[in-house]
Amino acid sequence: MPSDTKARIQEVARELFLSQGVQNTSLRQISERLGITKPALYYHFSSRDDLVRSIVQPMVEDIERFVTTRRPGDPRALLGEYFELAWRHRDVITMMIRDVTTLGVLDLGTRMFDWRRRLITLLLGSDLTQEQRIRATVALGGLSDCSVEYAHLPMDEVKPAAVEAAAAALGL
Incomplete structure (x- = not known):
């Protein structure tokens, strides 16, 4: 602590x-x-990097835990849980969007692509068409973006619309 x-x-x-x-x-x-x-x-x-690392690390640990402990299941439920995860860490996501150098901390760029691939597999399986992968990327990216863009609103107003839009992008 x-x-x-x-x-x-x-x-x-x-x-x-x-x-x-x-x-x-x-x-x-x-x-x-x-x-x-x-x-x-x-x-x-x-150093400043050490300080940034200490702020980003809890998000990294939460996402890593999320993608390693979840099992395939109801895609809408998974999208909802992922939205809540992004919502909890929206300040860190905003920091990364506003200052891309933050991605260098803890090799986040590479890790984020790996997390997304693992989430796509959890959502839709591994034998996917290119179109399904693109739709899943749009769905997951859109959820993260909504957690930042609409952070001034109550989560219970943003989450249903964001999850429904992500589900629609997936063709669910």
Whole structure:
């Protein structure tokens, strides 16, 4: 469990990363916003990348757990669960969209394509046509996009429409 100071650093860093991008946020800005010295910040995080990694890691662990523990089943239920996962991590997804360099952290670019392939297999099986793969990519990408684009709305207003649209993209 992170210390209060570590959690506060992550909270302020997340806010600044979201508003001005990871690359445009310095550790000095974070420490000044918190009213602590840079050495105090360095005590908890050795670099900006280390701090970004600590913010992104929970999402990585959740997605990895999701794709490895799910079994094929009802595609609509899986789409709904995936939407909820994306919704929980919409701030991190937004950080990655606004500052693509964040994808370099923890080799996220490669991992995201792997997760998507595994999710597509869970949704539709492994013997798919090119069209089915494309539709599944649109469905999953659309769910993630809705969690970011409509984050200002209540989840229970966004989820049904997003899941239905993803199901339609899959031809369900």
